[in-house]
Amino acid sequence: MSTIQFTFAVFLLMTCSSRVHSQICEAGWFGSKCQFQCHCTSPCHSITGQCQGKSTCLKGWFGNACQYRDLAHVSSCNIVLNPRQPFSSWVTDRNDSTCNEDVTLESVALSWSTSVPFTWMRLTLNESVILRSLRVSFTSKTSSNATCIDTKLYLINNKTVDIRCKVIVDTTSVIIEGQGVKSLCSLYINGGRNVALKQNSAQTSTYTSPTVAASASKAVDGNTLGLLSSNTCMRTQSSDTCPNWNVTFDQSQVLTAIHIYNTNDAFPVCSGRCGLQLNKFSLESFNSSGTVFRYQDHSTTFTSLYEVTVAEMASGIPVNGLRLGLNRTNPILMMCEVEAYGECVPGSWGLECKKICADRCSSQCHVETGSCPVCNDFDDRSSCHTGCATGYFGYDCSQPCSQNCQNRECNSTTGLCFSCVDGYLGPDCPENVTENIEDHLLILITGLGVGLGVSCAVIASLLIVIIYLIGRGKQPLKESKPSPDYIQRDSIGTGTMDSHGYQIYVTPVRPYQNVSNTYIKVIGDAEVIQPPDTYINVTTKANDEHDDC
Template identity: 35%
Template sequence: MNYFIIFSLFFLYFNLHTKACNVGWFGDSCQYKCHCRDNAKCDATGACNGTEECERGWFGYKCQYRDLAIDGVVSNLSTPQPVNILTDGNDTSCLADRHAKAVAVQWNTSVYFTWLRIVVRNPSVLTKFNVSFIYNLNQSIPSFCNQHRLFVVNNLTADFRCDLSQTTWKVILEGQGLSSLCSVYINGGRNVALKQNASQTSNYSTLMSAENAVDGNSVDIFFNKLPYSCTHTIVGDKSPRWTLTFEEVYTVYRFILFNRGDNQERLAGFLLQTFDAMNRIVMNYTDPRRSISDKYYVNTNSPTLPLKRITIQATSSELILTLCEVETYGDCPPGKWSLACNLSCDQLCPSKCLVHSGQCETNCVGYTNPPNCTFECPKGRWGVNCSSTCSNCFHGDCNTVTGECILGCLGYDNPPYCTNGCSTGLYGKNCTQECFNTCRNNSCDSSTGHCQECVVGFHGDFCLDECESGNWGPRCANNCSINCFNNSCDNVNGTCSIGCIGANDPPVCDTICQSGYYGKNCSEVCSSHCVNGTCQATTGHCIVHENKLDSSSQETALIVGIVLALVAVVVLLLFVTIRWRGKVETTLREILQKLQCGRDNLDEFDCNENRNTQLETKFENSYHNYENEPEQSTAILVKDFSSYVLSHDSDFFVQEFKRITNPREFPTEAASSLENRQKNLYANISPYDYNRVMLTVNSSKNETDYINASYISGFDDEDTFIASQGKYMIDR
């Protein structure tokens, strides 16, 4: 039993150690080469120990992707000077020129472009790049990718993908992100030929077998110390051929053939063929130069078609084939992932997934629908899953990937980035419009042109509207002086622009008219009916009217008053007597109606019989409740007065009297004086001072000129009529 346990442990130990990869290799079959920085070792998964940085010239997942940027010249087109700092493999060293306009990577031969990776130090500009291409040396204007995609790796790293149908000589990067650019990596694919199944038609020695061309060692010294690293067919092989068969299918972009250091002419004019999984020829390539070279670069003619097998055949006269290394750069075909490309993508993204994880893309730059990323952002949106809003762009339109303003800026002057605000006095598209000179300090909103504040005397968004009549000053907040004619004044300084009213010194208008004058600029003379020729300076109304009542007029008025009083007493006595005697058949209404008809005999009543009916109809049920009924006039015809009185009770007249307004527009000092107050029948009915009737007085009798009466202007402003509340017993 003990021997069995010991044997089992020994067997397990033997298997673990015999399957361990040599230093610098990893993978299930030790088929992947480590590319850690500073020759650091990688673990069994390919992770670099102690660092995440890759050896210069390699990048990406497990440092397996060849960087084409180091094979070209990287230059700052603004200088132009080489900027090797972008290809040093150090993502913390960044471009020093923060005002660079463009950076270019150019090769001395054409390459297939699939995608590039950029690393920045400022995450806010991660996606703000434009990528364009020069396909041949005769092309002067760069071409843009028709269907590009940008994927965010992390907050400082993004991948720009574009499947070009042709090779390119130069890649140009532009955009706001250049100010923060640290590294540029251009994908050259993975070397998918390593440790794959190689064979050749003959072996010069078992030490020079076909596997030497895919062992990862490209040293070109043929007779190097053991082990040998190059292949060699036998002399006399009439058709020497080397064949490589992949375990899986791969899309291939480029081949690099490493020749031996001596006898290099044997490889000149070689024939390279590729085959798909159905063993159909995809490409036939014959070296056209037939000249010797250390390395031969061959671009595939079908970078999107998966390949299963390649062959290389010697065509020189010596018919000996020697290869020190054959590097085949490509990647997984659509729908596959992992280093071995033997796993299928998630069903949510069956044709596009992350090659290192198989997961679907979750972040589309410029598109709304990850993982497919086929629906472009709507107008006004851009960025990762269209989550950003175009800012400072004219008409709100911007590039869906970079956010750069397509049609120019609004309120900014440096398209397409639109980061510099307009200078004072400018606004609009690219700051090309000037603020209106009615804007205070020539300052306006850089987008709309609306003034921040208007100059004195103007208002409105653009301050183009002068103050309305009656206003002036800042924000038109001041009112014109009451002394300005037609309430009109200068919109800036408030002076009376078209003259004065009640004053005579335009445009200031602060000197009131002299006595006897009124109106515009005091050009009108007061009426001759005004006492002492004085009147109001603005209206011309007399302050005090001349007395137009002589003694005979006063006596006439006194007689008329006495007669009216006697008539009233007689009517009252008749009414009391009839009611006291119980003669109900003869009512006061009948008496008054007979008086109206001019009848002397009160017992006879044959006046228009319809009158009584009309009166009853007119006043019967005269009170109604209507919602929102307009206020009715209280005017009564003289002929209807008595009927109106008899048809309403005393409470009605009390309420009606209370509704009478009594605004006093002008002074009533005479009526309000202590000595005259008791001459007013009603406390709230008084004559104005400027048009009251003034009596002729006898100074020896200590009389006053006051009576509760006023002149009313008649035709042609003649003070013809007198309005009075009636004779009061104390008037004397």
């Protein structure tokens, strides 16, 4: 090969390589395979998906490249502040600079009309993140006071923290309480990422016409318009007696919810509304071991959107894909979109789930950032077993106790002093007792001065009366009977004076009492349900004829 030929070959190779790595996606998509949908208020970066300029995430989305669904912003979510405020929009406006301004705020509660799966949430405060004054609880269909099991804390920045819990599949409300809510700016409830987009799909047959090609990929193209006539839905042939559709993920995923969008078309072949054709479908997730989760629909009327929550027994189990089918008389399978909400399996992270967690947190790194969890009152991130050294508290024991704490000792979780050095009091011992005592003494001396002055005036009055009586040569004083008026005055002068406001009581300063740990802790001691090592066939077969398909 000549030098010119070699140079040309190298140039051609570099050009092709450059084009592959700088693939330009169509508007609204990004990623190495253009498989992620943009959720910014204006066009996002075609490679990273990041919002550009002043653009922000659309309502209902948050996180890296706005890929995480926000359950705090769905229509079925209701937010209640206690005490109530005229507006609660600042909680979910995705603007971390708009924060609570009510110093009396005690709690923020989010509730849903239908249960939702809870995995983790993101909190942004207007001060450095200190979880010492926040507590989180849940209600579900099975519990009126559930706690965060197997808690993991991840610092996003110095004012934002993610709190991850063991999945609660039937959450009906989340309650956040404590002094920390007074500093709350933003709150997001993770609903997962749609991991089905642009994934490999197939179906047993495909309906075609001069204007419609209802292929399997139409159900994972990101279009939820719901019209087969717009060529955005999948459909099988009417001759297909056992139709089914499936999608296989590039990487194994842990699913929490599946959404299925029906078609709104009305064609003669459907004998009315085509959406009725989806009634009584069966849905299942699978991995290399077999079926993990199965759901059987029993509806007989039209439903535009099916929202299926993965059962508790199957939550946390990695799956490779989904399968949906019909097994009834004259079936025609048609639907417009399938969304599978979930995350990377433990040990991997990133939008494509191809990045591996660091060794020190090999199975519990953050699914979005890859960062290891931090420990609140422990000094080893890998296991959170080593307590803080004396003088430190908080996340990774990185915050020093107040210099006004006796021996610089404080609660390793809250930072509250066990006792104060001489001259100080309060939770962090900030209050100077000496200055307070001086003020109290001044009040006491003033009160005593007023009291003594009144007493002297009464005594002087008595002396004048006695001298007057002696001067008149009346009976000896011992036989005299003072008037009731004088008796009353004398009793006032020598008796107690608190009822007349002359004496000031200074309430003694009590030693500071540590607040209860139950007020501070975010986690509880609820039972931890370990996920099974192998898959579980959650339900029995949808019907006896299932294998026939």
